[in-house]
Amino acid sequence: MAQSRAPRADAVRNRKKILEAAREQITLHGPDAGMDQIAAAAGVAVGTLYRHFPTKNDLVSAVIQEYLGHVAEVAEAARERLASGARAMDEITAFLAHVIEATATNRAVKAAAHTLGADLALGDIEVRATTALAALIQAGQADGDIHQDVTVDDIYLLFNTAPTDQPAATRDRWLTLVLTGLTTHTRTA
Template identity: 75%
Template sequence: MTQARAPRADAVRNRKKILDAAREQISLHGPEAGMDEIAAAAGVAVGTLYRHFPNKTDLVAAVIAEYLDGVAAGAEAAVERVAAGAPALDEITHFLQHVMEASAADRAVKAAALVLSADPADKAPVERAANALTSLIQTGQADGDIHPDVTIDDMYLLFSTAPTDQPASARARWLTLFLSGLTTHGRSAGN
C-alpha cells in the first residue's frame, strides 16, 4: 500500500493565502466577490486558485470549514484550561465572546455560504466543538455556576441569535444578558 504524499510547502502556503484572500474579499464584496479578484488578492495565478478550489462553492465551503475547525480548537483549548484549574464559567464566557466576535467578522462569508449552498463535507469540527462545550457546561454545572437545565442546544441558540450585525457594544451587552440566563448567578432555579 502506498502512502499519500504530503502536500508541497508552496501548495500549503498558496492554499492558506487563497483562504485568507477569499475571507477578506467576500467580507468586502459579499458573495459577488470574483474568483479572479480573490486570486489577485492572494497573489496567486487564477489557475492555482482553481487547482485548489474548482469553483466558488468549494472555496467558500473551505473557508467555513477552516472557521469551524478554529471554533473546535478554541473549545478544546478551553476544556484543557479547565482541566488545569481554570473556572469553567470563565472559559465558557471567553469562548462565547471569541466565537461571537469571529462570527461578526465572518458574517459576509456565512452569507455567501448560504447563497452558494456551501457546506463543508467534514462534520468532525462541529462534533469536536459540541463535545468540548458539553464538557464545559457539565463542569460549570458541577461547580454550581451553570444552571442545571442548560444544554448544548442553548449554546446553539446563542450562536444562531447572536447580533453579529450590531456594534461591539451591543454584542457585549447581549452576551451579558445571555450569560445571566445561563448562570445560577443570574436567575433562580426553575426560571
Template identity: 70%
Template sequence: MNLRSRSCNAQPRRPMSPRADAVRNRTKILDAAREQITLHGPDAGMDEIAAAAGVAVGTLYRHFPNKTDLVSAVLTEHLDRVADDIEAARERTAGGAKAMDEILGLVERVLEASATDHAVKAAARLLGAYPTDELVEDRTGTALAELIQAAQADGELHDDVTVQDFYLLINTAPTDQPPAVRSRWLTLVLPGLTTRGR
C-alpha cells in the same frame, strides 16, 4: 576566506517540493478569500480572489473548482479555530480554571470572531456552502459538553442547558451590530443560561 572558497562551501538552496508549494498556495487562497469576501460579500469574484492571493486563476480552480467549495473551506477553517479554542478552554478547566469563566470568555470570543466573519457567513448562506467536516463538529461538541458539565457541577450553569443551547446562542447573536450592542445583548441573555445574577 576569499569569495571563491566561500561560494564553494555554500549549500545550494533546495527547491520547494510540489506538496509544500500546494499547501502554501492553498493557505494564500484561503486568506485572500476571507479578506475579499469580508470586503465585497458574495460578489467577490474568483479572479479577484486569485489576484489577491498572488496565484493564477487556474491554480485557484485546481484547489477549489467553484466558489461554493471555496467559501465552504473558509468556513470550515473558521470552525476549526473555534474547536481549538474550546479544547484549550477545556484543558484550562481541567487544570483548575473555573468552567463558567472559561465558557463566558469563549462565548465572547466566538461572538467577536463571528462578527468579523459575518460577510463570509452571508456569502455561504447565499451559495449554499456549509462545512461538512464531522471531525470538527465532534471536537467542538465533545469539548463544549465537558465544559458545560463542569460548570453545572459547580452550580453556575442551569442543569437543563445543552450544547445545542450554546449553538442557538451564537447563531442568533446580533453579529451585524456594533460591539456595544453585542455586549449589551450578552448581558441580557446570559442570565437565562447561568445561575449568576446580572
C-alpha cells in the same frame, strides 16, 4: 500501495493565500465575490485557485471549515484549562466572547454560511467542538452555575443569533444578556 506525499510548500502557501483572500473578498463584497477577484487578491492565477478549490462552494466551505476549526481549538483549550482547575463559567464566558468577536471580525463566515446553508459537512470539527463544549457545560452545571437544561445546541443557537454585525458595545451588551439566560445567577449589571 503508494503513499500520499505531503503537499509542496508552495501549494500550502498558495492555499493559505487563497483562503485569506477569500475571507477578505467575501467580507468586502459578500458571498457573490467572484473567483477571478479572489484569485487576483491572493496573487495567484485563476487556474491555481481552481486546482485547490474546483468550485466556489468548495472554497466557501473551506473558509467556513477553517474558521470552525479555530472555534474547535478554542473550545478544546478552554476544556484543558478546566481540567487544570479553571472555573467552567469563566471559560464559557471567555469562549462565547472570543467566538463572537472572531465572528464579528470575520464576517465572511456568516455571509458564506448563509450561501451554503446545510451543504457544509463538518465531520471531525463538529465532534471536537461539541465534545469540548459539552464538557464545559456539564462542569458549569455541576458547579451550579449553568441551568441544568442548557445544551450544546443552545450555545450553537446563540452563535447563530449573535449580533456580529453590530458595534462592540452592542455585542458586549448581548453577551451580558445571554449569560443571564444561561446562568443560575442573577444579573448584577
